[in-house]
Amino acid sequence: MPINYYLKSDLEKEAILNSFKLFLKTCDFNIQILIQSKKENLSKHFVNLKKISKNEENKKIKDITEKYIEFIQDKNEENKSSSKNFYIIIKYNLEASENYVNENIAINFLNESFFKVKESLSRCGNIVYDVNSKKETEKILNSFFNPNLKEKIKELGE
Secondary structure: OOOOHHHOOHHHHHHHHHHHHHHHHHOOOOEEEEEEEEEOOOHHHHHHHHHHHHHOOOHHHHHHHHHHHHHHHHHHHOOOOEEEEEEEEEOOOOOOOOOOOOHHHHHHHHHHHHHHHHHHHHHOOOOOOOOOOHHHHHHHHHHHHOOOHHHHHHHHHO
16 A cells, blocks of 8 residues: 655654665566556546535634635546555565475465565555455456456446
């Protein structure tokens, strides 16, 4: 799970960068970092904010809410309102091992590597979790290879 680096103080930013450097140094195995960025649909958020603003009796709060709505709409139009998912893929190097690969050795290597990644990125302030079910893995892969799948299914249903 990502953190909002730009909202951190200079001291926090420095600590995050140092922790990330340490993460990269401790990764003595092959990794790949995938970033999935999706534009967010904020229309429901706008509707809720407008309801709040409409029902607000305090003039100052109403003005602040309306300015906030304008600010968010501007950011949304600039395509800056997006969510990001980060995935770290840990590779087990078959070439470095013998021709016969013991499954337990590979599993232990991947588990140890995962805990190194989890510990290092947790120091940066990230929440790290393991994708360990087939269903969850399929969902993530589908989100990369079929990003509009939910919309297509919705269209077919209508």
